[in-house]
Amino acid sequence: MRPICHLAFFLAVTHSLLILAAEPTRLVPEDIYKLAGPQLTVASPKTGAAAVIYRRVDQTSKQERFALGWSDSEGYRLLEKDEPDARNVAVSPDGKWLAVRSTRLRPQGWKQIPATPLQSDVATDIWLVSTDGKQAIPLAGPEKPYGRVFNDPFYGRVAFSPDGKRLVFVADDGVDPRTKEEIEADVYVDRPDQGEGYTGYGTARIWVAELKEEPGDFAASNFLKVTNDDVWYGDPQWTPDSKWLVVHANKTNDVEAVRFSINKNYDIFLIEVATTRQHQLTFGPGPEVSPRLHPDGEHLICLSSPRKGPHADVFNLQWVDFTVAGFGKPSAVNLFDHHAELTVEPPHSIPTFPLPDPCWDGESAVIYSTLVGVENKTIRVEIESAKGIELNVGEDYSNNELSPAVRQVTLSKKYSPPSNPILKERFIAVDHVLRWKNEGLELEGVLTLPPREIAKRPYPLVLYPHGGPHSRSSKGFGATAHVLAHAGYAVFQPNFRGSTGYGKKFLDADRNDLGGGDMRDILAGIEHLKQEKLIDPDRQFVFGSSYGGFMTTWLIGHTRQFRAAVAQNAVTDMNVMWGLSDIQSWTQYELSGLPWEVPERMHERSPYSHVQKVTTPTLLVHSHDDRRVPLPMSRMYHQALLARGVPTQLVIYPDEGHGIRQPKHQVDVLRRTLAWFATHDNRPAAHSSGR
Template identity: 30%
Template sequence: MQKRMLVPPDLLALAYPGDIAVSPNGELVAYTVTRLDQDKDESKTDLYLFEFGSGNSRRLTYGGKEGKGCFSPDSSRLAFVSGRDGKSQIYIIELAFGGEPWRLTTEENVAGNLCWFPCGTRLAYSAKVFSQEEGWQPYPGAPEGDSARLKHLADKPHADKQPEPDKKENLVKVVTRFSYRRDGSGYFGDVREHVFVREVPIVPPQSPLPAEGRRITSGDFDYTSCDVSPDGSCIVTSARRSKDADYVLARDLWVFPVDGGTEELLYAAPSPTSNPRFSPCGEYVSFLGHAGESATSTTTGLYLLPFFGQDRCAHSDAIAVTKPIDRPALPGGFWQGKRFVFPLADQGCVHIYAASVDGTVEALLAAQQTSYLSLAGAGKTLAYIKGRFDLLEEIWASREGAERALTAHNMQATAELLLAPAEHIAFVSEDGQALDGWLLLPPDQAEQTVHPLMLFIHGGPHGWYGPRFMLDAQVFAALGYAVLLTNPRGSESYGQRFADIIDGNWGDLDCGDVLAGVKAVNARGVIDQSKLFAQGWSYGGYLACWLVTRTTEFNAVCAGAPVSNLLSGYGTSDITLADEREYGGSPWESAPQMLRSSPVTFADRVETPFMLMHGENDLRCPVSQSEEFYTALKRQGKDAVLIRYPGESHGLKRPLHRLDKLTRQIAWFEYHRRR
């Protein structure tokens, strides 16, 4: 079969494997697959199961709104959260018998964090509920009945939804908290996330179960991520339990008894903690966190904490396992006997490591220019998505040193498509900093051909590029572009100093670094210096805006969801504390510096044709940031266009919008390429 080039509609044809779970006996792998439904303009996610015994994979659900699976201790059941009936609930599949999942009904909309008890007859989960006590008033002097109205709104699945046309309802929002909304979910008011426990019938019910669920945690606080102790007596969870919780980063670890008793502080953290996990013997708790030296820019590490029981929560010093490595540990780790297996990012790649309770760390899977994503494991099985630039995503597994692909959801596309391999390149900035990135050349053209250059700029700013399939990059390579992806200073996975050196000084070192990458590729003689293009999203959008205020060498640039004015952007985002660190302070402290780092301040220098794209419901980098830069350019008669996506938040979700973005970018760049 003659292979063809990747085209934008392939976005809708590919399958996207996602969350993975491995059964406790290591013989089953449950995973999600997302597909984009063009007709309904929505993404649909369902669960699949791979069995090592048969070597086959089968589809478990057809609801289209399924979350990650969670195996029961005996590996016979799979629990998951689904929004299939309009309310987020727990469902259970009897794996031995098949059939439809049955619903484990709760009063609350379940947020996730499913965790079985060792007995197999209980499940812990998290749910977002109204957190205020009886007699609460939203603020002194609030109208009578306002507290009841707000509680009614909080109990709705979606507090931002509009009233039905024939029903009049007061949906006025009252804001008194510093943190009151989140990108992608909107206004949450006085709703907090708590941990609940639900009894699970041994035998599947013959009729719908009554709504039940017992709240374990307490107070007007958020509890995120949890785990059940090996004896089932207590739960460990992460929380900010203070009156000024919205203003601090620290998130402590707490232990709650399941059947009565008082909670105990397990670990007073200097910074956020997450993903606590009991060791199988119950003698340790692993978690992700950091010491907070660089506030929100501090590299997250793996910690191991001795645990002496819920009645003796001595505040032990946690072992900072990955501190000497100076690389970020990522979520997805699990205990394997007396060692903890976890993903760790290093120079753009994600490898799999194991940490022993004595603090020693060793690499388990660290292939060159490969990433191991969405890690899960149990027993002798490691399961993951294998990431390379020229490899469509599938679920893979490693067992006793032997690796194999478990799935073939993209088998037809793999047979049809000619993908561009990536070359890892190294170069040096003007001030001598060692840098690297990846170069994708058109896969079907002669080696001596010169190509227009497409520079991709990642978001974050502490994100990074690394080996994994990137559809947008492959599409532009298929169109004949040389595609450059770099990790400038500010990127994670290169060490703490490399990541936080740009804090409070955006646009200086980072801009010079991406331009050094362009210069290095140009020196290879593979690009047409007269045809340079660039694009980026989020912080990448910011740097795209900044780029055109510093150079006129690009023919056209596209910025998606950027920040263009750090001063006016303050307080309009859902991550204000992080913004203070990134921007270098607050308006009353650092206004001159914030304006000096704002692209809109230098909009008079822009001579490059410029496209802006933005979701109209973006709460991370509000659409007003694109509006400001667009208006500044248009007011001066410059070549600019603004594309607005209705209903979208920081990242585009609807299939038609995602396809429109890619198609519109291609048309824009191709027009300027031909000029």
């Protein structure tokens, strides 16, 4: 009970315990406001405890709050009074300080953090907070030399040097990129940036702060800008001697947005901090990213792909051998090539981005996360043999001889406070793994059935296809699927061809065939559900976002079996997608050409080209500032449905990017989706998979 008591700062436990004594109820859209839990748990091997970033929703403003906590054998507790914002955290080598990225205001009269638009990543600065919570000190003084500190998983990283004397971080310069004349004319020239999530940010640069022995009013005595060109650098890692950094960066002219799309020619570079000279360590044609230095400081492991291909690719583990002092040409070799034609069972599964930090288990093995079908697993791989085994975290968390990587996993597991305590007050909707066959493929997906207290089979069906297409659905609580299940629907999330977690051949299986084989995989899965008498064939609905929105609008243009549809941030036209999206490579790769090179394919594979066949009532919801799948596609599709007399509505969410993140907007989407389905539940469907 002790950890629960420590959450009383903001979980109103007394009230919750009273509710727990009552009968459970169904999950509803408004419960989005009550979801809470740890977003990040970072172990402190020195102290045997963990720093925690805890997310909740403020019940008055309905906005997300992120707070810094500390978890140890005494339980979990908030570390800072009044919960000042905390987005990310790194622990000092001596375990006494936490480097926290935060949006909190700097002292009055000091230079503040330059703002970013609400739909973009929040702009943060760095504060040093003592692990006893008694001190919170800004990193820089009144006139800080940098602008916005990156807080994303690709570029942004904050790390203490091994000797604890310096701090590396990634930040832009915080200046207006416009010329004096452009500012006077109040115009903006379209300049390349990193697209979705990075609106308002300048070039990502590597900075090193020299830390004071006694912080005083601020923590750093001096700053060094380690990179100062037009290249975006990210994920800096210290060598053991605290003199060098390794980073990843794309120095070619083929530059594009990187959010959820790591498919350009990124390489690994070594940088001497004192002189800022650089040495290139990898030379592959595709991305080498997520460098993790070996304890000897002369080798590293990274993720690598030999191609500039799909937006989410299959990565190899690449072992890079270099010598800091000699600057001989490094050698790089894959532990196993998952891109080769496989004649044997791979010795280890495909790693996911990013590699853990830390990831080294001693000097001979690495630990990483992997997707295996609908499962998430942790794997340990021996470098010499490339053999991987699933890591089952033990219960002996007191062993100080464990490697930093294993201690990070075990301590994080032990000291993470519970997620979503509200679910204890709700009926249980159970996820099931569904397997079926189609066209020689073994397929699987996730089926979430309504709680037995709410509905009985056969259930009305909501098809909920994932985005990507190179993503996947997995087991575990998801608010959208479980709210729909609590409304009485069986929710089907199929991992159709093109999904990740099933190897390269399966990933590539829908190239040049978007809406073809993947649609047939989905329809075969629905047929399997009908044969098992799990669903009511007369009551089928579909709801998808991004590529799931593509599949939603594609299905209603090629079938008559859905009573109603909801498409969120949907790809509806390939020419518009290429012309307006921040990732032209998505359309070029998936359809093998530019719009003027493959015009027939661009036309044929666009849901908009088949809108004249749509009769299904369709609700379109879209973020106003989506740079990945821009709003005009939903406007076009909506206008076409209006012209044809199809029941439709378009709802636009301001200050949102590709993912609708604000809780009040998430609640609104779910409310509208349920209302749309209920309104059209009596509409007959023809159950035809033909055109």
